[in-house]
Amino acid sequence: ESVLTQSPGALSLSPGERATLSCRASHTVGSSYLAWYQQKPGQAPRLLIYATSKRAPGIPERFSASGSGTDFTLTISRLEPEDFAMYYCQQYDPSPRYTFGQGTKVEIK
Amino acid sequence: QVQLQESGPGLVKPSQTLSLTCTVSGGSIRSDDYYWSWIRQHPGKGLEWIGYIYHTGSTYYNPSLKSRVTISLDMSSNQLSLKLSSVTAADTAVYYCARGEPMDIADLYAMDVWGQGTTVIVSS
Secondary structure, eight states, X not given: OOOEEEEOSEEEEOTTSOEEEEEEXXXXXXXXXXXXXXXXXXXXXXXXXXXXXXXXXXXXXXXXXXXXXXXXXXXXXXXXXXXXXXXXXXXXXXXXXXEEOOOEEEEEO | OOXXXXXXXXXXXXXXXXXXXXXXXSSOTTOTTOXXXXXXXXXXXXXXXXXXXXTTOOEEEOTTTTTTEEEEEETTTTXXXXXXXXXXXXXXXXXXXXXXXXXXXXXXXXXXXEOOOEEEEEOO
């Protein structure tokens, strides 16, 4: 079973700042198989990024992502008030199986 | 615009079977364009994929839950269901249904539409 480890656990930033979130896999992940979600309290997760770097429909351009192999990054270029939330990475294994990281909380400093 | 809505008992006794339904509106579960998943989130914790089903009835489950899980489709009602047997307190969670792997978007191996979730507490 491949494990996803996200870091940091929490990130304290101010609106307008840049956020960089990391997701590390214990095994190599195909570029098509890595996604990112945003979740706000009391809400369902929302798909932000799929296939490592492709924005889901309706996702603002300030969200970008990159990576390969075992190391992946989600970047929020300039934090808006609505961006303070929990973020999860997710990998797909063709067995098939989905697994998620434990999450990074982006909080207001 | 497709919407998903989970429903079911909010309280289940230990050792019983948890049964949830997800009603899909604005789209058909008969479509061969999607897989339909169940995911859960333990209180204050991360997400755990339970399994998914295709319109053919083919199912794929998380190995850690496989022995206790059944996911099925009710085409006449446009619903998918989840049954989890022999529940314990460790099954207390918010349960989500979600649509995944849309065939009209290349390389989208993720869940792109989610229900709002339903809380299930396992307690006597």
